Amino acid sequence: MSHPEIPGPGKLFLSILSSRWELFEEELLPALSLRFGRVDFESPYIPLTETDYYNQELGTPIFRRIYTFYPLVELNRLPEIKLVTNSLEQDWLRDDKRLFNLDPGLLTLERLVLATGKNFTHRIYLDQGIWADLTLIFTRGDWVDLPWTFPDYASEKIKTHLREIRTSYRKQLQKASQTK
Incomplete structure (x- = not known):
């Protein structure tokens, strides 16, 4: 029989896409x-070249920046965080x-989970x-994409940043466990 255990905190990850950063x-x-x-982490501007999905709404060329934040957060906060980011997107609308x-x-340490408002076969409510x-x-020392991973997240240019973020996160976990 399994025994429920509350997981440790995760690293809040935020990707921002836009063509009008200024x-x-x-x-x-x-x-x-x-x-x-x-x-506590800010990537350089990363060109979004793997899809044109956002072009009509966001314009072109689209660049991504990845940010992470300190402190670490409880995993069950992901819905709340997504609702906050949705609200910020709404607050900044221009011409609808x-x-x-x-x-x-x-x-x-094991995964990257993104929040979405859209259901699909592999997504958990x-x-x-x-x-x-x-x-x-x-797994096996590196980030591995899945059959449904968006091509931009499967790219080496994103995984490079995720390796750095994961290393920093691991150090934060170690430091937190040493202070307990």
């Missing part, structure tokens, strides 16, 4: 920090279109209309 970046980052904690797409998730998308798993 219109919001200076104001959005403090708003994110106010809600989620201080930014989003200026940016906020893609929150939680990174653990969490709460409040939010689903968990198991996007990548970490």
Whole structure:
């Protein structure tokens, strides 16, 4: 028989897509920090070239930036976090279109799970209309994509940043366990 155990915290991961960074970046980052904690990882601008899914709404060329935050968060907060990011997207609408797409998730030593409001065969319902998308798993020393992983998340340019974030997260977990 299995015995329920509350998991440790995860690393809040946020991907932002936009073609108009100059219109919001200076104001959005403090708003994110106010809600989620201080930014402790910020990627360079990464061109989104694997899909044109967002082009009509966000314009072109689209660049992604990845952010993570400190402190670590309890895994059951993912629906709440997604609802906050949805609200921020709504607050920043221009001509009924989003200026940016906020893609929150939680990174653990084993996986990257993104939050979404869309159901699909491999997604697990969490709460409040939010689903968990198991996007990548970490096994045999590296990030491995799954049959449903979006091509941009399966790319080496994203996995490189995820390796760095995971290493930092592991150190944060070790430090937290030493202080207990």
